Amino acid sequence: MGEEDEDSSDLATTDTDSTSGVEMRLPHLESEDVEQLPAFAQRRARLAAQGRDVGAHLVPFSLSYDRRRDPPREGECQHKLFFKIDGASSNCVRNAWRRAGFERTSKGGWNLWWGRPLKFQEHKKLNEYQKVCHFPGTYYLGRKDNLARNVSKFRRSKGPSSYPYLPVTYILPDDRARLLQDWRDRGEKGLYIVKPKASARGQGIRLVAKPDVEIKKGANVLVQRYIDDPLLIDGRKFDMRVYVLVTSFDPLRVYVFKEGLARFCSQEYHGENGKVGGYKSKLRHLTNYSLNKKSAAVEEEGDGEGIKWSLSHLKERLAAMGHDPAPVFERVDDLVVRTLLSVEDKINANMGMYVPHRGNCFELFGFDVMLDSALHPWLIEVNTSPSLATEWQLDKRIKNQLAVDMFNLLGVCGYSRQGMRAREEPPKKDAGFADKLRRQEIATGRRPPLASLTEGDADLLMECDEEQALAGSFVRVFPAPGSERYLPLFASQRYSNVLLNAWQQTPRSQRPPLPAPGAGKR
Numbered sequence: 001m002g003e004e005d006e007d008s009s010d011l012a013t014t015d016t017d018s019t020s021g022v023e024m025r026l027p028h029l030e031s032e033d034v035e036q037l038p039a040f041a042q043r044r045a046r047l048a049a050q051g052r053d054v055g056a057h058l059v060p061f062s063l064s065y066d067r068r069r070d071p072p073r074e075g076e077c078q079h080k081l082f083f084k085i086d087g088a089s090s091n092c093v094r095n096a097w098r099r100a101g102f103e104r105t106s107k108g109g110w111n112l113w114w115g116r117p118l119k120f121q122e123h124k125k126l127n128e129y130q131k132v133c134h135f136p137g138t139y140y141l142g143r144k145d146n147l148a149r150n151v152s153k154f155r156r157s158k159g160p161s162s163y164p165y166l167p168v169t170y171i172l173p174d175d176r177a178r179l180l181q182d183w184r185d186r187g188e189k190g191l192y193i194v195k196p197k198a199s200a201r202g203q204g205i206r207l208v209a210k211p212d213v214e215i216k217k218g219a220n221v222l223v224q225r226y227i228d229d230p231l232l233i234d235g236r237k238f239d240m241r242v243y244v245l246v247t248s249f250d251p252l253r254v255y256v257f258k259e260g261l262a263r264f265c266s267q268e269y270h271g272e273n274g275k276v277g278g279y280k281s282k283l284r285h286l287t288n289y290s291l292n293k294k295s296a297a298v299e300e301e302g303d304g305e306g307i308k309w310s311l312s313h314l315k316e317r318l319a320a321m322g323h324d325p326a327p328v329f330e331r332v333d334d335l336v337v338r339t340l341l342s343v344e345d346k347i348n349a350n351m352g353m354y355v356p357h358r359g360n361c362f363e364l365f366g367f368d369v370m371l372d373s374a375l376h377p378w379l380i381e382v383n384t385s386p387s388l389a390t391e392w393q394l395d396k397r398i399k400n401q402l403a404v405d406m407f408n409l410l411g412v413c414g415y416s417r418q419g420m421r422a423r424e425e426p427p428k429k430d431a432g433f434a435d436k437l438r439r440q441e442i443a444t445g446r447r448p449p450l451a452s453l454t455e456g457d458a459d460l461l462m463e464c465d466e467e468q469a470l471a472g473s474f475v476r477v478f479p480a481p482g483s484e485r486y487l488p489l490f491a492s493q494r495y496s497n498v499l500l501n502a503w504q505q506t507p508r509s510q511r512p513p514l515p516a517p518g519a520g521k522r
């Protein structure tokens with residue numbers, strides 16, 4: 001169900017993972033380097049100015065063990081940082097925390113939660129230091145039937161051209177008649193792929209040529225038009241795993257990791273004369289690594305040789321084949337943003353009801369995208385717990401860095417009960433009718449967004465800038481240059497999105513100064 005189990009079996013293993021000896025193409029930062037970044041210092045200063053007990057609590061993450069954390073230096077904060085795992089996790093995540101000085105706990109008082117999504121009600125107890133690795137309700141994306149429903153609702157509301165990336169999908173049993181009509185309209189020739197509504201790893205998936213007889217009446221499954229002209233490389237089909245990090249839905253902030261994976265079928269596709277041969281053979285048609293690794297002689301080879309490549313290697317190959325990868329991956333970014341837009345109103349409704357603090361939730365998604373022979377990207381599914389297993393050196397190289405960059409970007413902060421008690425309540429920001437009106441006018445375009453910035457706006461804009469500056473190999477795709485074109489695609493215009501987009505589009509030299517914290521009270 002979009003939840004690809006991680007390597008839960010290795011929970012008990014000692015973490016001997018190391019990145020040493022692995023070729024690093026991504027920048028490699030030491031903790032000291034991260035701390036030297038102006039954005040890191042700004043983040044620390046901003047949080048401290050709000051009365052938060054940050055100090056030494058705001059830790060840098062890195063690929064090497066931070067020796068300064070063990071034991072704590074004289075005068076350094078003694079409060080520990082804790083992570084809690086409930087569900088599956090991976091070495092690359094646990095090691096990133098341990099290197100930064102976190103300890104694992106099975107109790108409360110944790111700073112970072114990893115694993116299963118919390119129940120909606122469980123969010124209510126979160127304090128502002130806690131971060132949870134899911135937003136409430138992302139199964140709207142992670143379950144295949146929900147994804148299809150949400151995308152089709154989005155297309156109904158914003159027009160068919162608003163989302164050109166999902167293969168035509170039927171949710172059975174309700175859509176059976178429509179499916180059969182589609183098949184007949186295509187001269188009873190097209191292939192369909194039948195999937196359980198909530199499953200993973202290629203389990204229960206099959207291809208059918210005669211849906212009228214091959215799919216039982218009353219079957220409770222999802223059926224999609226099969227993309228039968230995939231782009232082939234060395235005669236084999238592949239799909240791409242794109243890592244997407246969302247740090248906020250209001251305002252929407254979306255990052256795509258520069259590196260990712262291409263997963264290949266272990267057998268050749270054999271498409272001839274527009275016909276697909278051997279459609280019952282999973283190893284030709286399904287790109288799931290978990291299926292193909294069982295095929296004989298699949299071991300790690302050099303990047304670009306086996307059944308799993310890095311995306312950078314794939315891009316090189318595309319270029320060598322005469323395809324410019326840049327526009328292809330721009331369309332992939334567009335696919336990512338539009339997919340998230342199809343659920344942002346629902347997730348924000350849950351956030352409003354259950355989540356007490358703006359920074360409580362984040363989520364790493366695994367978007368699976370296939371290219372057809374015209375290089376059009378198709379969304380296959382969204383995984384809400386993408387596997388971060390590091391079976392191959394290639395996985396280690398990519399996923400260790402992914403974990404470190406993700407946590408640096410998020411800015412995980414320590415928790416101190418005393419600090420919480422001692423500290424003054426932060427001033428309520430921007431409350432009141434006048435401010436509501438101001439926000440509404442900005443959201444509806446009746447007031448220029450940057451003309452009357454408040455302290456709360458300043459805090460938000462600084463938070464976003466810091467996050468972006470600490471993003472490592474994550475690239476922000478929303479908001480980003482040109483992303484104001486997405487604003488009409490939101491279910492309702494949010495003030496925060498308009499504000500952040502305006503900030504993003506305005507050259508630095510023309511931006512108004514931000515009000516200093518506490519300025520409003522003086």
Ligand SMILES: Nc1ncnc2c1ncn2[C@@H]1O[C@H](COP(=O)(O)OP(=O)(O)O)[C@@H](O)[C@H]1O
Nearest residue numbers: 167199200201202203224225226227286287288
């Ligand atoms: N509409 C489609 N057209 C072509 N290939 C598809 C299509 N849908 C899925 N596939 C192939 O089948 C694999 C498994 O499908 P997916 O929806 O990802 O299910 P699972 O959750 O089991 O991984 C994909 O990785 C892809 O290779």
Ligand SMILES: [Mg+2]
Nearest residue numbers: 201202368381
């Ligand atoms: Mg899949």
